[in-house]
Amino acid sequence: MTPGGGSGPMKDCEYSQISTHSSSSPMESPHKKKKSVPKRKWEVFPGRNKFFCNGRIMMARQTGVFYLTLVLILVTSGLFFAFDCPYLSEKITPAIPAIGGILFFFVMGTLLRTSFSDPGVLPRATPDEAADLERQIDIANGCSSGGYRPPPRTKEVIINGQTVKLKYCFTCKIFRPPRASHCSLCDNCVERFDHHCPWVGNCVGKRNYRFFYMFILSLSFLTVFIFAFVITHVILRSQQTGFLNALKDSPASVLEAVVCFFSVWSIVGLSGFHTYLISSNQTTNEDIKGSWSNKRGKENYNPYSYGNIFTNCCAALCGPLSPSLIDRRGFIQPDTPQLAGPSNGITMYGATQSQSNMAAATPLLQSEPSITSEELPLPGKTSLSGPCATLTLGQPTPPSSMPNLTSDSGLTDIIPLKEEHEGHQFLTPEEAPSPPGLLPSGSPIAHSRTMHVLSLASQDSLHEDSVRGLVKLSSV
Numbered sequence: 001m002t003p004g005g006g007s008g009p010m011k012d013c014e015y016s017q018i019s020t021h022s023s024s025s026p027m028e029s030p031h032k033k034k035k036s037v038p039k040r041k042w043e044v045f046p047g048r049n050k051f052f053c054n055g056r057i058m059m060a061r062q063t064g065v066f067y068l069t070l071v072l073i074l075v076t077s078g079l080f081f082a083f084d085c086p087y088l089s090e091k092i093t094p095a096i097p098a099i100g101g102i103l104f105f106f107v108m109g110t111l112l113r114t115s116f117s118d119p120g121v122l123p124r125a126t127p128d129e130a131a132d133l134e135r136q137i138d139i140a141n142g143c144s145s146g147g148y149r150p151p152p153r154t155k156e157v158i159i160n161g162q163t164v165k166l167k168y169c170f171t172c173k174i175f176r177p178p179r180a181s182h183c184s185l186c187d188n189c190v191e192r193f194d195h196h197c198p199w200v201g202n203c204v205g206k207r208n209y210r211f212f213y214m215f216i217l218s219l220s221f222l223t224v225f226i227f228a229f230v231i232t233h234v235i236l237r238s239q240q241t242g243f244l245n246a247l248k249d250s251p252a253s254v255l256e257a258v259v260c261f262f263s264v265w266s267i268v269g270l271s272g273f274h275t276y277l278i279s280s281n282q283t284t285n286e287d288i289k290g291s292w293s294n295k296r297g298k299e300n301y302n303p304y305s306y307g308n309i310f311t312n313c314c315a316a317l318c319g320p321l322s323p324s325l326i327d328r329r330g331f332i333q334p335d336t337p338q339l340a341g342p343s344n345g346i347t348m349y350g351a352t353q354s355q356s357n358m359a360a361a362t363p364l365l366q367s368e369p370s371i372t373s374e375e376l377p378l379p380g381k382t383s384l385s386g387p388c389a390t391l392t393l394g395q396p397t398p399p400s401s402m403p404n405l406t407s408d409s410g411l412t413d414i415i416p417l418k419e420e421h422e423g424h425q426f427l428t429p430e431e432a433p434s435p436p437g438l439l440p441s442g443s444p445i446a447h448s449r450t451m452h453v454l455s456l457a458s459q460d461s462l463h464e465d466s467v468r469g470l471v472k473l474s475s476v
Contacts, residue, residue, distance in 0.1 A: 042328040046124060047188040055329040057116040059201050060186050066115055066201030073111070073219070076259050077104045080226050083252040084233045091236060096229060103222040110215035111200060118324045119205035120191035122172065122180060130173035137168075162303035179304070181285055191325075195284040204284075207324065210317050213274050220264070220271045227260035281305040281312040
């Protein structure tokens with residue numbers, strides 16, 4: 001205490017509470033780094049596609065015709081509900097606008113489901129997978145290193161007794177599954193590829209074919225429905241006021257009739273064509289190429305057909321929907337950090353991944369504690385190398401940097417100078433020294449060369465040669 005009361009320096013002390021929840025350490029930087037937001041897979045998708053709503057909507061890049069399809073359906077149906085349905089519901093029945101509304105919503109639902117979904121895109125091979133596949137192709141075709149011969153890029157599989165060729169995709173670096181093909185507009189391999197439809201703005205494949213078929217089938221019914229009742233509306237009005245006056249009273253009906261007349265033929269024809277494809281279990285791509293025949297007796301019969309129209313339709317329209325293979329909304333996983341090599345200057349020459357794994361599991365390839373000048377063996381002191389002491393009798397022992405020294409041997413020259421190891425030869429299993437347990441502790445070690453003082457440079461050189469010898473022995 002200071003004289004004069006409690007108004008001394010102790011009174012002016014302020015205490016700050018130390019936060020125990022702080023995760024900072026003395027080794028961390030005082031400036032906090034900004035956390036990087038992980039990217040989703042659709043943001044780096046290699047194909048030519050457009051994504052909306054954080055990857056939930058997937059479409060082709062060329063979507064101009066899709067918007068035209070959307071405008072034609074919306075305008076034609078809107079004019080029908082606004083100008084024709086009030087008169088028809090009053091003169092005939094209120095069920096007409098109700099049925100038209102059900103058809104309209106079903107058409108729009110199937111159209112958006114076809115356009116906004118993944119058609120069955122196959123993921124591309126990673127660089128490691130592509131390199132491994134290239135090695136398999138070279139081995140299977142016996143490519144020699146003497147001259148370059150491009151290997152064939154096909155595989156053959158048997159499906160229901162029919163030989164099917166699997167073609168190699170040079171863009172995706174994969175062998176495409178049966179019935180898959182590469183779309184040149186979207187730049188993707190699509191499973192059970194049917195065709196690329198610009199009217200829906202997407203490819204038509206395994207995952208959206210049933211919705212495409214229901215779209216064109218329901219659109220055919222809606223077009224015929226609107227066209228029939230527009231003509232009915234005009235006829236009923238013409239009976240009252242004449243044909244020309246009926247056209248003047250309802251000009252929207254004329255526009256609807258013209259649009260439906262020119263579109264109904266193509267839509268109905270397309271629906272019939274795909275009904276035939278579904279009944280025979282074919283795709284548009286296979287039918288155009290003439291890949292299969294519907295007759296079982298022929299050599300190129302369709303191996304995917306069940307032989308029954310009803311079964312083929314159920315398989316195409318009622319089968320389970322396969323999940324998406326590209327996981328476009330998933331997060332990109334960061335690369336796995338590579339294990340750092342030993343810090344004592346060991347170099348792995350020509351090591352493959354399997355050899356690296358072997359080195360990680362082998363105690364001899366792990367980093368040994370470095371020997372400093374203070375830890376040099378003195379005469380009369382016995383020392384053993386750390387890793388060598390853990391070996392069993394059944395394992396070969398490479399040349400150790402610190403062999404057994406007995407008290408009678410004295411300071412001997414075990415490691416030649418660095419320049420003397422230029423002609424170093426690897427030891428064979430027969431020439432490898434015995435494990436430490438088999439060497440008598442009292443046997444002297446004779447040397448014919450001049451003794452040298454153990455230096456750090458010679459230790460590193462011998463350690464490197466020892467590892468090389470072990471890798472050579474392991475490869476043999």
